[in-house]
Amino acid sequence: MKKTFKKLLLSFASVISVVSFFTSSAKAAGFQIAEQSAANMGLANAGTTVDDNPSIQFYNPAAMAFMEHPVAGVSYIDIIPHSDFRLLNATNYAGTSIAGTSSTRTPSRSGLIPGFYYIYPVNPQFAFGIGAEVPFGLKTVYERDSAARYFALESGIQTINLNPSIAIRPLQNFSLGFGIDVLYAKVRLEQALDGQSLFFPLPSNDIIVKNNVNDWGVGWNMGALWKPTPTTDIGFGYHSSINLNLRGDREIEGLNALTQIAAAGAGLYNADLTSTLRLPDYGSLGFKQYIKPWWDVVGDISYIHWSTIRTIQLNYSGTAAPTIIPLNYRNTWRFSLGQDFQIFPIWKFRMGVAYDQSPIRSEFRDARLPDSDRIWLSVGSNFKLTRKIDLDVGYTHAFFTRTSIN
Numbered sequence: 001m002k003k004t005f006k007k008l009l010l011s012f013a014s015v016i017s018v019v020s021f022f023t024s025s026a027k028a029a030g031f032q033i034a035e036q037s038a039a040n041m042g043l044a045n046a047g048t049t050v051d052d053n054p055s056i057q058f059y060n061p062a063a064m065a066f067m068e069h070p071v072a073g074v075s076y077i078d079i080i081p082h083s084d085f086r087l088l089n090a091t092n093y094a095g096t097s098i099a100g101t102s103s104t105r106t107p108s109r110s111g112l113i114p115g116f117y118y119i120y121p122v123n124p125q126f127a128f129g130i131g132a133e134v135p136f137g138l139k140t141v142y143e144r145d146s147a148a149r150y151f152a153l154e155s156g157i158q159t160i161n162l163n164p165s166i167a168i169r170p171l172q173n174f175s176l177g178f179g180i181d182v183l184y185a186k187v188r189l190e191q192a193l194d195g196q197s198l199f200f201p202l203p204s205n206d207i208i209v210k211n212n213v214n215d216w217g218v219g220w221n222m223g224a225l226w227k228p229t230p231t232t233d234i235g236f237g238y239h240s241s242i243n244l245n246l247r248g249d250r251e252i253e254g255l256n257a258l259t260q261i262a263a264a265g266a267g268l269y270n271a272d273l274t275s276t277l278r279l280p281d282y283g284s285l286g287f288k289q290y291i292k293p294w295w296d297v298v299g300d301i302s303y304i305h306w307s308t309i310r311t312i313q314l315n316y317s318g319t320a321a322p323t324i325i326p327l328n329y330r331n332t333w334r335f336s337l338g339q340d341f342q343i344f345p346i347w348k349f350r351m352g353v354a355y356d357q358s359p360i361r362s363e364f365r366d367a368r369l370p371d372s373d374r375i376w377l378s379v380g381s382n383f384k385l386t387r388k389i390d391l392d393v394g395y396t397h398a399f400f401t402r403t404s405i406n
Contacts, residue, residue: 029332029357032135032136036115037073038394041077041378044353046336047299048284049284052067054073055075057119057129060223062223065124067119069121071118075115076112078111085146085370087147094197099147115131116131117130126167135161136185144208150191151191152191153208159183161181164180166179173226174225174227176223176224179220183216185214185279187212188212190208190211198259199258204254205254207252210251210252210253211314213273213275214246215246217244218242219241219242219279220239223236234285238282241278242278246275246276247274252268268320271316271317274315278308278309279308282305284303294341297340299338300334301333301334302334310327310328332358333357334357336352345384346383347383350380351379355375358371370403374399374400377396379394
């Protein structure tokens with residue numbers, strides 16, 4: 001029998017992040033991107049593991065078994081950070097002040113986050129789905145003449161995750177889901193070196209070091225959904241850590257004929273580059289409580305195992321010493337609470353609030369990811385354009401704690 005799509009979910013969302021000194025371009029803490037649909041964003045990501053929109057395929061694949069018809073969804077998230085870098089004092093290893101601009105407007109850069117989800121219920125006991133999403137991402141950029149250039153210029157990580165999954169429903173009110181995460185990551189770390197200090201008395205400008213690496217990694221995910229009563233849903237979702245064996249190259253710019261030999265002796269030359277990165281595993285426990293036919297309350301508790309990232313070590317071919325960047329991330333929690341209001345049969349209003357911890361410890365905060373704790377305030381709406389097509393719109397404003405770097 002031929003089946004047609006019951007729902008096509010179109011999602012659009014906007015994010016603005018505000019901080020006095022610094023902020024990161026990813027709205028979720030660290031460089032995780034927790035926002036995978038506008039429907040969840042309107043609730044401050046509350047109840048992601050118990051929702052009924054297609055993005056549930058990523059958050060909790062078990063919920064696919066409760067879908068009655070095939071569904072597809074596309075999402076578009078626009079992260080619009082507003083941040084300000086203000087210099088108090090910057091000196092080199094000799095204690096000399098670093099010349100350069102003392103402020104940077106929006107070192108954190110906007111990011112466009114796409115997503116696609118498809119769920120096909122084969123029968124009431126089995127379903128499968130596939131998704132493509134961006135679970136991690138970050139980009140910060142400082143000007144070439146910034147006083148922060150010797151600490152960071154451009155830093156970024158880009159990912160795309162392909163996620164096939166299945167769900168089984170052994171009981172009428174309980175289901176389990178399992179999936180595979182096939183993730184591609186690309187990392188860029190760029191900074192300047194003080195050529196005048198390095199090569200004195202030889203004349204030299206700043207030296208630019210560009211590190212670019214990439215790799216594919218594989219992980220897994222699982223979920224469970226339990227409906228203990230007709231008005232209560234409880235869901236759990238988990239994504240494993242993913243190990244990346246990154247490979248790429250280092251490129252040195254700005255050397256002249258006089259400094260090139262001296263730079264090679266100091267280990268500054270174009271080289272092949274390898275590194276490893278273990279992306280954190282994370283889990284969420286959520287609930288949905290139906291208070292009235294027109295009113296739902298949802299909540300979510302998430303734990304992110306950021307301590308898998310202790311240091312980043314860049315290993316170069318040849319005799320160059322490796323570069324070691326200490327991070328010492330801490331594990332974090334995110335708490336969120338939201339409400340759904342069915343105003344009219346074709347219009348639903350959403351609102352939510354969340355508290356999101358940063359994995360960055362104050363003593364290890366640097367210019368590449370000057371992150372801090374934040375509070376989310378979110379609103380959103382669902383519109384039924386037709387019987388089979390829904391449109392979701394969400395907006396989140398994240399308030400960051402004022403931070404500093406020493």
